[in-house]
Amino acid sequence: MLKQFFSYYKPHKRLFIIDFSCAVFVAILELAFPVAVQWLIDELLPNGEWDKIVTVSILLLAVYVLSTFMQFIVSYLGHKLGINIETDMREELFTHVQRQSFRFFDNTKTGHIMSRITNDLFDIGELAHHGPEDFFIAIMTFTGAFWIMFTINPTLAIIALVIVPLLTVLVTYCNIAMNKAWHRMYHNIADVNARVEDAVSGVRVVQSFTNEDFELNRFNQDNGRFRKAKIKAYKVMAGTHSSIYMMTRFLTLIVLVVGAWLSFNGSLSYGELVSFVLYTNVLIKPVDKISALLELYPKGMAGFRRFQEILAKEPEIKNDPNAMEVDKLTGNIRFDHVDFSYDGHQQVLENINLQITPGETVAFVGPSGAGKTTICSLIPRFYDVNNGSISIDDHDIRNITKKSLRSQIGIVQQDVFLFTGTVRENIAYGKQNATDEEIMLAAKKAHLDQVIADLPDGYDTQIGERGLKLSGGQKQRMAIARTFLKNPPILILDEATSALDTETERMIQQSLDQLAENRTTLVIAHRLATIKDADRVVVVTNEGIAEQGSYQKLLAMDAVFARLHKIQYEKNED
Numbered sequence: 001m002l003k004q005f006f007s008y009y010k011p012h013k014r015l016f017i018i019d020f021s022c023a024v025f026v027a028i029l030e031l032a033f034p035v036a037v038q039w040l041i042d043e044l045l046p047n048g049e050w051d052k053i054v055t056v057s058i059l060l061l062a063v064y065v066l067s068t069f070m071q072f073i074v075s076y077l078g079h080k081l082g083i084n085i086e087t088d089m090r091e092e093l094f095t096h097v098q099r100q101s102f103r104f105f106d107n108t109k110t111g112h113i114m115s116r117i118t119n120d121l122f123d124i125g126e127l128a129h130h131g132p133e134d135f136f137i138a139i140m141t142f143t144g145a146f147w148i149m150f151t152i153n154p155t156l157a158i159i160a161l162v163i164v165p166l167l168t169v170l171v172t173y174c175n176i177a178m179n180k181a182w183h184r185m186y187h188n189i190a191d192v193n194a195r196v197e198d199a200v201s202g203v204r205v206v207q208s209f210t211n212e213d214f215e216l217n218r219f220n221q222d223n224g225r226f227r228k229a230k231i232k233a234y235k236v237m238a239g240t241h242s243s244i245y246m247m248t249r250f251l252t253l254i255v256l257v258v259g260a261w262l263s264f265n266g267s268l269s270y271g272e273l274v275s276f277v278l279y280t281n282v283l284i285k286p287v288d289k290i291s292a293l294l295e296l297y298p299k300g301m302a303g304f305r306r307f308q309e310i311l312a313k314e315p316e317i318k319n320d321p322n323a324m325e326v327d328k329l330t331g332n333i334r335f336d337h338v339d340f341s342y343d344g345h346q347q348v349l350e351n352i353n354l355q356i357t358p359g360e361t362v363a364f365v366g367p368s369g370a371g372k373t374t375i376c377s378l379i380p381r382f383y384d385v386n387n388g389s390i391s392i393d394d395h396d397i398r399n400i401t402k403k404s405l406r407s408q409i410g411i412v413q414q415d416v417f418l419f420t421g422t423v424r425e426n427i428a429y430g431k432q433n434a435t436d437e438e439i440m441l442a443a444k445k446a447h448l449d450q451v452i453a454d455l456p457d458g459y460d461t462q463i464g465e466r467g468l469k470l471s472g473g474q475k476q477r478m479a480i481a482r483t484f485l486k487n488p489p490i491l492i493l494d495e496a497t498s499a500l501d502t503e504t505e506r507m508i509q510q511s512l513d514q515l516a517e518n519r520t521t522l523v524i525a526h527r528l529a530t531i532k533d534a535d536r537v538v539v540v541t542n543e544g545i546a547e548q549g550s551y552q553k554l555l556a557m558d559a560v561f562a563r564l565h566k567i568q569y570e571k572n573e574d
């Protein structure tokens with residue numbers, strides 16, 4: 001995992017080298033300071049060489065100004081390196097998530113994805129900045145300080161070193177405990193995010209059921225679990241820091257007492273004693289750094305592991321290496337012995353055979369849950385069939401690139417999703433490089449031009465998050481307009497005309513009829529009145545395709561369709 005982690009430094013090698021070199025320079029200066037102090041006390045002070053003392057002090061001042069500048073560079077460039085790596089990872093993750101198939105989103109909570117794209121990556125960025133730099137500098141200063149201490153007085157240096165194995169055991173133990181604690185905490189914050197996402201996007205349902213207290217209760221449970229996990233993580237962290245603090249102070253004390261005794265016996269000069277105590281502090285600093293890394297490393301690595309987990313999930317629907325681009329399909333769709341299951345256990349479609357000719361309008365009707373939407377979801381390869389095949393214009397859709405296949409299919413759903421932005425941007429979603437004229441023409445065809453003219457800023461009106469400032473009918477017309485703009489040869493209309501008043505429905509139906517002209521159209525409709533003019537009606541039941549034919553023919557057959565028809569018209573008469 002570390003190897004994978006370091007591969008993210010590659011594009012920022014130069015930045016890393018500059019940052020790292022400055023950090024090394026700062027560390028060397030730190031090692032040099034006690035030597036200068038020792039020289040000052042033992043050589044210059046007893047001989048009263050004031051001019052030299054002043055020169056050395058000025059030199060030290062210059063060195064410290066330079067060191068401060070280097071510190072600035074280390075801090076600035078180091079963080080820049082961290083944020084660059086974080087940005088790269090975020091882009092990679094976002095691209096990867098965008099490539100995922102529907103099944104991934106069926107099984108992954110949005111809040112969890114958000115958590116990984118924001119919180120996790122923030123900690124990874126911090127680790128990317130501090131991790132290798134602090135680690136190497138800590139090792140360097142530690143060995144440097146120890147080596148100098150050893151040359152001053154080997155006995156005292158070895159006494160000081162005794163603390164190292166103790167610290168190693170402590171550090172390892174804490175590392176394991178903190179790793180666990182942070183991992184748990186990350187899992188819990190992802191749950192909180194998922195809960196917030198649910199409650200906020202579903203706030204209208206929550207409020208209409210006056211279920212605010214219920215939601216608060218569920219939120220509090222997740223939030224409470226997160227609080228508990230975080231407190232535990234901080235407790236482990238506080239224990240780690242204070243144990244390390246105690247050990248390092250204890251070390252200073254030992255060095256001072258033993259050093260004083262050696263000095264009393266004449267084997268250590270005053271300058272050496274002072275320099276030794278100063279070096280003990282230099283020796284302790286890396287331990288402090290490592291203990292800070294102790295906090296960062298498990299956090300960052302826990303985030304990185306979760307980041308890798310998502311990246312390891314290969315998109316289920318992939319392009320075949322030999323997949324071809326299609327330019328203009330005519331819309332000759334064929335289902336050949338198609339079986340499909342969402343979960344691999346429960347069969348949703350079994351042995352479906354269907355042939356749709358170019359330009360034909362086929363309506364799918366049948367009881368709820370029979371698989372009408374599923375049939376239509378297989379055509380743009382939102383899911384792949386388990387057995388059999390689907391072909392368009394005699395090409396198996398698995399041999400066509402996903403992008404070119406989907407560019408040939410337009411989908412208008414009942415539950416229209418619009419993006420935060422203007423009317424213009426939302427219509428243009430159907431064709432990124434559309435001209436204003438094309439956008440206006442599409443709006444006109446969708447009977448939306450008058451509505452837009454009445455909006456305060458016309459095409460530049462902000463429609464609110466997910467189009468909240470528009471009515472249901474207006475949203476649907478926006479979806480129709482952007483499909484007009486896309487101009488695909490194949491059209492899927494998923495219950496596009498339900499839940500609207502008669503006038504709006506009539507208008508939308510007109511737009512849809514116009515949209516369907518010269519295209520192969522699949523309509524999933526519950527309201528039989530809207531499909532009277534369909535070329536063919538396909539009745540889907542839990543057993544598969546029960547019957548198909550023209551509206552009138554199916555009525556005359558007096559079987560499933562006639563029964564559905566009867567139920568619906570009796571209901572309407574009621």
Ligand SMILES: Nc1ncnc2c1ncn2[C@@H]1O[C@H](COP(=O)(O)OP(=O)(O)OP(=O)(O)O)[C@@H](O)[C@H]1O
Nearest residue numbers: 106342343348366367368369370371372373374375
């Ligand atoms: N994403 C999914 N994951 C798992 N099961 C699903 C998924 N979507 C639908 N199903 C199941 O597949 C079956 C067929 O659903 P589908 O939505 O295709 O039916 P439908 O005929 O379009 O129903 P409706 O008329 O109510 O929209 C149902 O049992 C449904 O629970």
